[in-house]
Amino acid sequence: xxIVTGECVILKFNDGVSLVPFGCARSITFNMTVDTIGKSTxxxxxxxxxxxxxxxxxxxxxxxxxxxMAGVLTVPTIYEMWDAMIPVTIEFLVTDGTTEVxxxxxxLITNVSTNGNVNNNSSLNITGLGTGELMRSEGLIxxxxxxxIADTDGELITDLI
Numbered sequence: 001x002x003i004v005t006g007e008c009v010i011l012k013f014n015d016g017v018s019l020v021p022f023g024c025a026r027s028i029t030f031n032m033t034v035d036t037i038g039k040s041t042x043x044x045x046x047x048x049x050x051x052x053x054x055x056x057x058x059x060x061x062x063x064x065x066x067x068x069m070a071g072v073l074t075v076p077t078i079y080e081m082w083d084a085m086i087p088v089t090i091e092f093l094v095t096d097g098t099t100e101v102x103x104x105x106x107x108l109i110t111n112v113s114t115n116g117n118v119n120n121n122s123s124l125n126i127t128g129l130g131t132g133e134l135m136r137s138e139g140l141i142x143x144x145x146x147x148x149i150a151d152t153d154g155e156l157i158t159d160l161i
Contacts, residue, residue, distance in 0.1 A: 034055050
């Protein structure tokens, strides 16, 4: 069991060709939310009760600005995504190097803020709002000897020997 470090939390965007990470993300926040409504059941007395009626999700990412860098999402592409006003496929990944959990879905880029401080690197904040289902897929578990791969339920998938 390994601790997940910040470098192992990754947010990728579909740039029209493939899923690529934001150039140099310093901070990623991925929120999964629910809306609730009040309900009442016999025997609950004076206590409030709720039930979930709908799920939602959103994200923010903050990082250093790159205008041209291969293999990463650059600022001009983010500006184009915001300007297009259409959903973009994103992928959120958390891994400890052995196990990973991945979420993917469509999101609207709702806010892009570019910051330029004198004597510092320029930074960019991107906010996105999920539209539609957020799909989860759990990653693979590879044992310490790299002898087998199992899914996260421990079912043997294939023998690597």
